[in-house]
Amino acid sequence: MEAPISEIFCSVQGEGPHVGVRQAFVRFIGCNLNCSYCDTEPADPSVCMFERTPGSNSFENIPNPLVTSQVSELLGNYGNIHSVSLTGGEPLLHADFISKMDIPHLLYLESNMTLPHMAEKIKDKVSYVSGDIKLIDEFEGEDLVTHLEQTIECFRTLRQTKDRECFCKLVVTKDTVPDDVYRMVDAISDYVSCVVLQPVTQNNFSSGIEFLLQLQKNLLDSVDTLIIPQTHKMWGCL
Numbered sequence: 001m002e003a004p005i006s007e008i009f010c011s012v013q014g015e016g017p018h019v020g021v022r023q024a025f026v027r028f029i030g031c032n033l034n035c036s037y038c039d040t041e042p043a044d045p046s047v048c049m050f051e052r053t054p055g056s057n058s059f060e061n062i063p064n065p066l067v068t069s070q071v072s073e074l075l076g077n078y079g080n081i082h083s084v085s086l087t088g089g090e091p092l093l094h095a096d097f098i099s100k101m102d103i104p105h106l107l108y109l110e111s112n113m114t115l116p117h118m119a120e121k122i123k124d125k126v127s128y129v130s131g132d133i134k135l136i137d138e139f140e141g142e143d144l145v146t147h148l149e150q151t152i153e154c155f156r157t158l159r160q161t162k163d164r165e166c167f168c169k170l171v172v173t174k175d176t177v178p179d180d181v182y183r184m185v186d187a188i189s190d191y192v193s194c195v196v197l198q199p200v201t202q203n204n205f206s207s208g209i210e211f212l213l214q215l216q217k218n219l220l221d222s223v224d225t226l227i228i229p230q231t232h233k234m235w236g237c238l
């Protein structure tokens with residue numbers, strides 16, 4: 001089983017309720033969405049950039065695609081990691097690969113939650129689910145209804161259980177519509193431990209602090225709600 005991977009590195013989780021834990025990251029190539037705010041540039045698909053020494057900014061180029069045993073071997077270079085973040089791009093596009101991974105670490109899935117059938121394939125392999133609600137202007141009309149239904153189905157499939165932590169992240173921009181947030185959070189609140197409002201990181205987003213605090217105040221009536229920015233960008237780690 002093989003997959004195209006853009007980078008493998010060891011850093012510190014910069015987002016969500018586990019900010020600060022030491023994690024290895026496996027970033028898969030390819031995404032089924034096109035979020036205007038996406039901070040992940042399309043990589044050179046021919047190579048996987050592997051940072052052997054965490055924080056060294058020194059990368060080895062490994063030809064793509066990689067097989068699962070290669071990923072296991074590369075991850076063996078990192079000690080004392082809390083979990084392995086499977087991200088991208090959209091990792092659920094590579095659910096078959098993920099289902100075949102065999103590593104002695106907990107798996108932390110970072111997903112846009114739009115591929116419920118793929119989620120079904122790995123629901124018993126992942127210990128942490130960081131699921132986004134994508135309130136993006138890519139969808140309208142019937143497509144929007146389908147998108148939101150698939151998101152809810154994904155959260156239902158990957159919901160919090162005694163063996164799997166599941167929380168929701170929602171990137172807040174100046175275009176975020178409060179009622180859309182309240183409606184979607186209400187639909188998935190039974191499946192998650194908490195909701196994280198993640199301020200978009202981009203040059204022109206006005207601080208929006210009052211807006212964020214109002215959203216949090218209203219969401220706290222129904223679900224634990226945190227405001228956590230992308231912290232890795234504050235100190236420049238990967």
Ligand SMILES: C[S@@+](CC[C@H](N)C(=O)[O-])C[C@H]1O[C@@H](n2cnc3c(N)ncnc32)[C@H](O)[C@@H]1O
Pocket residue numbers: 031037038039040087088089090091110111112113131132169171198199200201202230
């Ligand atoms: C790059 S995505 C990859 C995983 C998956 N495709 C997703 O969107 O959840 C990882 C996380 O970064 C967040 N993100 C991407 N660009 C961002 C930005 N400009 N500001 C804040 N969060 C951002 C996404 O919302 C997601 O929670």
Ligand SMILES: Nc1nc2[nH]cc(C(=O)O)c2c(=O)[nH]1
Pocket residue numbers: 011012013014015040087088110232237238
């Ligand atoms: N440090 C760090 N934390 C992260 N949390 C989610 C990330 C992602 O791109 O999926 C990410 C990332 O790219 N770097």
Ligand code: SF4
Pocket residue numbers: 031032033034035037038039040088089090112
């Ligand atoms: S789903 Fe994730 S990787 Fe895909 S465009 Fe949106 S933020 Fe970027």
Ligand SMILES: [Mg+2]
Pocket residue numbers: 039040
């Ligand atoms: Mg990132």
